[in-house]
Amino acid sequence: MSKSKNNLITKHYSGKLGNQISLRNLRHCSVMAILPDASSKGPSAKQRAHQHLFKKASRYARSVYSDPFLKNIYEKKTSKSLTVYKLALSDFLNPPVVHKIDSSGYKGKIGDMIMVDAVSRFGLRQIKITITGPNGEFIEEGNCILDTFHILWEYTVTAEQSPLPGTTITATAYDYPGHKGVGILKL
Numbered sequence: 169m170s171k172s173k174n175n176l177i178t179k180h181y182s183g184k185l186g187n188q189i190s191l192r193n194l195r196h197c198s199v200m201a202i203l204p205d206a207s208s209k210g211p212s213a214k215q216r217a218h219q220h221l222f223k224k225a226s227r228y229a230r231s232v233y234s235d236p237f238l239k240n241i242y243e244k245k246t247s248k249s250l251t252v253y254k255l256a257l258s259d260f261l262n263p264p265v266v267h268k269i270d271s272s273g274y275k276g277k278i279g280d281m282i283m284v285d286a287v288s289r290f291g292l293r294q295i296k297i298t299i300t301g302p303n304g305e306f307i308e309e310g311n312c313i314l315d316t317f318h319i320l321w322e323y324t325v326t327a328e329q330s331p332l333p334g335t336t337i338t339a340t341a342y343d344y345p346g347h348k349g350v351g352i353l354k355l
Contacts, residue, residue, distance in 0.1 A: 194249065221261070228345050229256035238344055241290055255290065256345075264288035264341040266295075266351025270320075274355075276332050280325040284312055286341040286349065294342045297323040302334025312339075 182192050190201050211219065232238045232252060242255040266286040273281035284295055295312040307329050312321035321339075329335065335355040342348050 197249075225257050225260035228260045229253045232256040241344065245290065259288070259290045259343065260345040260347075262289055263347035264292055264343045264349035266339050266341050266349050269337055269339050269351050269353040271337055271353055271355060274325060274332075274337070276325075276329045276335075278325055278328050282323040282325065282337060283315075284321040284323065284339045284341075284351070285319075286321060286339065286351070288341065288343040288349075290344060292321075292341050293344055295321045295323075296340045296342075298338045298340070299325075299327075299329070300336045300338070301329065302331075304336075307335070 184190050184203060188203060190203050192199050230253070232242060238256070239252060242252040242259070245255055246252060264286055265288075266284065268285040270283035270285070273283070282297060284297070286292060286295055296309065297312060298309045299307040301307055308325070308327040310323060310326060312323045314320075315322050332355050337353045337355070339351045339353075340348050341350075
């Protein structure tokens with residue numbers, strides 16, 4: 169794909185050139201690309217699943233315009249080529265990721281701290297911690313809060329637990345479209 173700005177020849181062109189090249193204008197920029205291969209076979213199961221996901225992402229992106237809170241989140245990141253719609257679409261298609269659960273401050277005592285490093289392209293709505301014992305028994309669950317520097321998420325332990333070996337800490341990060349990313353740490 170090639171792009172050109174203010175080119176006198178392709179400035180107002182759109183459509184296809186023969187059966188090989190597609191021309192279009194995108195935000196004051198001429199774009200030339202190879203035409204996609206239009207296969208005579210129908211889409212595969214994987215392609216149909218992706219099309220279904222993209223339709224859901226498109227519905228979400230359109231719905232953002234009617235929610236002032238969400239619209240404001242995406243408007244802050246818009247640029248010449250990135251609209252609220254495109255940003256919301258991208259956010260829907262890219263779920264959050266939990267990179268690390270830091271349990272170095274967790275000794276099984278009330279008030280201990282567990283830190284979570286998680287990201288989403290446009291911010292996280294919530295991170296929930298669940299702690300289970302060595303045999304899978306529920307110990308506690310609660311929400312993290314963003315630290316002072318807005319980098320890591322902190323969870324303050326509310327239940328005493330001992331012994332620690334075999335304990336599982338699960339961090340679940342939720343983004344604005346409602347997707348979740350999960351990180352699991354076994355002690």
